[in-house]
Amino acid sequence: MALTQVYEKTMRPLLDTIDTLRKIGVADEGIKLPTIVVIGDQSSGKSSVIERLSGVSLPRGKGIVTRVPLVMRIKSSESTEELDILIEYGSEKKNIMHEEVEEAVREATRILAGDEKGVCPKPINLSVCGPDLPDLTLVDLPGITRVPIKGQPQDIYQQVVNMIREQIKPEETVILNVISAEVDWATCESFNLSKEVDQEGSRTLAVVTKVDREPDGAYEKVLANDVNVGLGYVLNKLTEKQSALQRLPPSVVTEAEAMMEFLRITSERTRIMEGLMLRGDRHVEFYDDEEMLYPSKLNSLFEDLEETLRGATSKFFSEGFRNRVKTATVGFAVANFLSHSVFKQLLHEEVEKCKPVCFEVLEKVVEYTLRVSDEVIDICAASLPGLATTMKETAGQRLGASQQTAYKFIERELEKSQAIVCTFNHYYMDTVSSLTKGLDECKDLQCAHGHDARNWPTSYNGTVRCGHGHAIQLPASLEDAPEGFLKAPLVDNASQALQVMQISVYAYWKVIHKILIDIIPKELRF
Ligand SMILES: Nc1nc2c(ncn2[C@@H]2O[C@H](COP(=O)(O)OP(=O)(O)OP(=O)(O)O)[C@@H](O)[C@H]2O)c(=O)[nH]1
Ligand SMILES: [Mg+2]
Numbered sequence: 001m002a003l004t005q006v007y008e009k010t011m012r013p014l015l016d017t018i019d020t021l022r023k024i025g026v027a028d029e030g031i032k033l034p035t036i037v038v039i040g041d042q043s044s045g046k047s048s049v050i051e052r053l054s055g056v057s058l059p060r061g062k063g064i065v066t067r068v069p070l071v072m073r074i075k076s077s078e079s080t081e082e083l084d085i086l087i088e089y090g091s092e093k094k095n096i097m098h099e100e101v102e103e104a105v106r107e108a109t110r111i112l113a114g115d116e117k118g119v120c121p122k123p124i125n126l127s128v129c130g131p132d133l134p135d136l137t138l139v140d141l142p143g144i145t146r147v148p149i150k151g152q153p154q155d156i157y158q159q160v161v162n163m164i165r166e167q168i169k170p171e172e173t174v175i176l177n178v179i180s181a182e183v184d185w186a187t188c189e190s191f192n193l194s195k196e197v198d199q200e201g202s203r204t205l206a207v208v209t210k211v212d213r214e215p216d217g218a219y220e221k222v223l224a225n226d227v228n229v230g231l232g233y234v235l236n237k238l239t240e241k242q243s244a245l246q247r248l249p250p251s252v253v254t255e256a257e258a259m260m261e262f263l264r265i266t267s268e269r270t271r272i273m274e275g276l277m278l279r280g281d282r283h284v285e286f287y288d289d290e291e292m293l294y295p296s297k298l299n300s301l302f303e304d305l306e307e308t309l310r311g312a313t314s315k316f317f318s319e320g321f322r323n324r325v326k327t328a329t330v331g332f333a334v335a336n337f338l339s340h341s342v343f344k345q346l347l348h349e350e351v352e353k354c355k356p357v358c359f360e361v362l363e364k365v366v367e368y369t370l371r372v373s374d375e376v377i378d379i380c381a382a383s384l385p386g387l388a389t390t391m392k393e394t395a396g397q398r399l400g401a402s403q404q405t406a407y408k409f410i411e412r413e414l415e416k417s418q419a420i421v422c423t424f425n426h427y428y429m430d431t432v433s434s435l436t437k438g439l440d441e442c443k444d445l446q447c448a449h450g451h452d453a454r455n456w457p458t459s460y461n462g463t464v465r466c467g468h469g470h471a472i473q474l475p476a477s478l479e480d481a482p483e484g485f486l487k488a489p490l491v492d493n494a495s496q497a498l499q500v501m502q503i504s505v506y507a508y509w510k511v512i513h514k515i516l517i518d519i520i521p522k523e524l525r526f
Helices: 003-023 047-055 098-113 154-168 189-197 215-224 255-279 295-312 320-331 340-380 384-417 426-443 493-525
Strands: 035-040 068-075 084-089 093-096 126-128 135-140 173-180 204-209 233-235 463-466 472-474
Touching: 035 047, 035 189, 047 068, 047 135, 047 173, 098 126, 126 340, 126 426, 154 189, 154 295, 154 472, 173 189, 189 384, 233 384, 255 295, 255 340, 255 384, 295 340, 320 340, 320 493, 340 384, 340 493, 384 493, 426 493
Parallel strands: 035 135, 035 173, 068 126, 173 204, 204 233
Antiparallel strands: 068 135, 084 093, 084 126, 463 472
């Protein structure tokens, strides 16, 4: 969008308002109306911007050109068809033609600031009257230069900075920070100066010049807004090359339009996210992307949870766990009785092992959801990448907050499982009964030749063998027996007592496991 268009849409309404206020005489009531002060580095294009805003040609070029403040008062006057221009500096005051302005300003500069390259705070006043002009005061200032060149005083930097400070101090001043797309904005002195008087950037506007030379870089700098320009940016001189800049929708100019666009983008995002997350829609953009089929991806994460939880806890019928139960019960009078405190301690250890597994799944779910959310935002806010960045940050923060809630929830559930060992779930007794029954049925198993069962398999495969290698059918009640359950030697009473205690821990653990794999996915989806 050319500057003139942006000007028409953004600045013009503002200027018209000031114009109207001036016309109804608010200035006479002591109310100050804004003056636009143009500041920036040397040769950043300040005079060129003023020229384009006012339509009056000014001296511009390489090296230091503007060396004294130029106060241009533009007034609308219906009484003249031609531009009526008056230049005043020192004791000089004369009417000039439009085409003489450039030379007259050069000459006035020479008179006020000398032939060399020095600067001077004495202003040149230029009044421009004409039909269809805004009622406006613009101030062009010398550019900031750090290193004095030949013919410049050593303190030129300080002199220019003083002039700028003085001009931008009044609160009714709008600061127009002119920055070249070619330089690093973070090092632009003029931003520091405008921040001194306008921390929030509420009366600072930036005009980016030379975008034609650095289109992509300018675009990224505007989006980053590292220099905090509150009122926003106007980009000067765009050419066809600046495809990235042209992606910014020209319709978003007023606050109302921006709000409409924002609402459109957020509701579109909600619609797609709900479709993906709740209904399992395949959004057209992700048609071939399995990763973006949210429910099935989540299911696989939750299935992993079930599997990993199983893997993380002890094998309750392994030799190792059997020995732990044995050691924990030694010294208790009743051999097959697992005291409540021992039972609790054994479970405590198992639940402890589950924590990292649950948290890891939580992290994976959040990470995946964020990735989906980011992709959806990229699609919905393709026309406003700056907004997309902010939306992603906000989504990340909200998801982070939900992650903390889920984290606390899981931690609390696990703590409850550790603190209270009690269940009303029939699943516990069902497991105990079926395993005990199976164990009983195994005791008298014999092959067709009357030999006792030996060589117990680690897991259920339908048969066990006698010492002579003959197959014996295992009872169906043991079909779901856990790994190692059959292999345990059942030769003596003490072993059988241990097996009974292992069954209790195992059955209780299965209840906890079932609860966890049910409530965690629910909490995470919620
Ligand atoms: N390519 C390109 N050149 C520009 C643009 N804006 C300004 N220029 C050129 O940059 C040079 C400096 O422009 P001026 O308007 O004199 O800059 P200034 O900030 O007023 O400079 P000083 O008054 O010396 O501080 C001139 O040669 C301009 O023609 C732009 O958008 N693109
Ligand atoms: Mg200039």
